[in-house]
Amino acid sequence: MKNYVLKIRLENTDISRTLAIPEGYGFADLHEIIQIAFGWEDYFYHSFRAGGTLIADDANEEIDLLPDKFKYEAEANLEFFLRNVKNFTYTYDIEQPWVHEIEVEGVLEEGFECPVLLEHTGRMISEKLIDDDTDDVSLGGPVSKNAINLMLEETFLY
Secondary structure, X not given: OOEEEEEEEEOOOOOEEEEEEEOOOOHHHHHHHHHHHHOOOOOXXXXXXXXXXXXXXXXXXXXXXXXXXXXXXXXXXXXXXXXXOXXXXXXXXXXXXXXXXXXXXXXXXXXOOOOEEXXXXXXXXXXXXXXXXXXXXXXXXXXXXXXXXXXXXXXXXX
């Protein structure tokens, strides 16, 4: 099974995750993968921006205020963007945004059956890490590659 290798870096930090994502996955799946890999708890609204297109699970705004290039997460074809856009972003929490830069590093022609964490830098994230008046990042515990891969397997293989 073909896998896309994505390096996802939390902007302005040394925190990154390199993941192999099997073909056929969607943006909702990628959102869940990022949540697991970084230790987020999925409390906040999120969106992707790829090739000038805003992709989100819901509009979170009046339809008239949406950009011309808007797609609902369920309707957007992740594989199209992975093949055609080298870099895109994932934003978690719109009010105090944590922007993740995503780079498509390559393709594994023979990959894994479910998402796999290949490499990492930095620590896990503590969900409540930015105060209203600071941009400091508070880190969570150390990364356990085995624990993350087990969570990814339990979430996506069963």
